[in-house]
Amino acid sequence: MNTLTPHPNEQPSLARQAYRLLKQDIINGSHKPGDKLLMSHLKDHYDIGAGPMREALSQLVAERLVTAISQRGFRVAEMSLDEMKDIYDARAHLEALIVRLAIERGDEQWEADIIGKAHTLARVDEVDTPDDMLNIWDARHKAFHAAVAEGCGSSKLLEVRSSLLDQAERYRQVWLRHTVFSQSALEGKRQEHQQLVDALLARNAEQASALMYSHLMTPVPIITALLDAQA
Amino acid sequence: MNTLTPHPNEQPSLARQAYRLLKQDIINGSHKPGDKLLMSHLKDHYDIGAGPMREALSQLVAERLVTAISQRGFRVAEMSLDEMKDIYDARAHLEALIVRLAIERGDEQWEADIIGKAHTLARVDEVDTPDDMLNIWDARHKAFHAAVAEGCGSSKLLEVRSSLLDQAERYRQVWLRHTVFSQSALEGKRQEHQQLVDALLARNAEQASALMYSHLMTPVPIITALLDAQA
């Protein structure tokens, strides 16, 4: 998760701690989309005054995970199919662009990193609990994609990518459960990653970019179906 | 300027008012890059308590215009040539992508809007003061580019664009003075815009995208020279 790390070696303020916790709680669904975030509850739950709590909320408003209406407080940002499609399409196009730049600019260390992370991801096996499985695969999957994107060499593009990733995160959770617990889905992803790695190492920008776009768009119909089923 | 408008018909909180004013003051250089933002000064200057002031600062940290170090307060974000190049390159690539999508997705209203805004921009003349000239040309130039980008139809891409625009704004101010007060520079821009409009209306995605990229990158050497001269 992208948590705006301002400086190393410092103990974070209460506002920042509350920001981290609340962000996590929104992403993992402890606070549901559209929920009222009542100041009195937040103060109790995060054991903090209203001032720092409002700081945390303000930052999450800037990140689009919370909405504010003046004099009426804060709510968890709504989720919708339309927004999901917009986020996924925007992110897929952006990552396709980043991959093109990465192929142009990435060095040998970049290649090595990708190969390493792809390898680690491909052998997520023999895990104790299903929950472990989900968390480990998710972490390694993210690490793989981060390694690919790093090659573009642009802090700003990586920041923008990170911001869209955060906004996608609540939708991604839905897809993740579907994918990680299906052997065939996992195998499909494994193949897509392999194809992508091959195109990257061959420095085939057009192919890699197209593969990245479609790889990132595959969750859209799945999430659509799952969210439709819920409603 | 992108000011995170949360809801219509509401009187903004003091925190939001301070956010707007401080953002403006940072962009127009009233607060210089690297300046300490002393809470006691901010409180006096914006006539507000520390709580709401910190809210405003937190949002600007999220937008990368302010930096925070725990227990040591806030500073105006630094400026550097490296950052400028990164922002401009990232934004140019992003706008090139947005143009490609806009050509694919834009409707007739989009075309009409572009033609209208381009026309208005081309005839910025007979203005009273030089300052008016600068402000009017800047506003119309922004409106033209906004109209082009709108066609992509993606709120998220437009948000990301807006965020990069805000981050570019302090550098842009430097370039703006150079360009608006030079007849030859203005004429050059006029031609670039005309070429871009022609490519857009012809729905030539590759050409329009390339034109947009180079159009947005032309300020880089100019800003580089001007900032080097200052230092």
Place this chain on the structure above:
DNA sequence: AATTATAAAAATGTAGATATTTTTAGATTT
């Protein structure tokens, strides 16, 4: 059922308390 007045709840803000960092001046060492 709709309207208004009142009470309760909630959001937002200020002032002052607390904790941390920075400065200053003096003491100690090289």
Place this chain on the structure above:
DNA sequence: AAATCTAAAAATATCTACATTTTTATAATT
């Protein structure tokens, strides 16, 4: 004497508690 260290003082950042304003809920009235 210059540099380094130390301890107190001042400045600053951060937080809490309470005050004020606004919104929402309740109850009484038309």
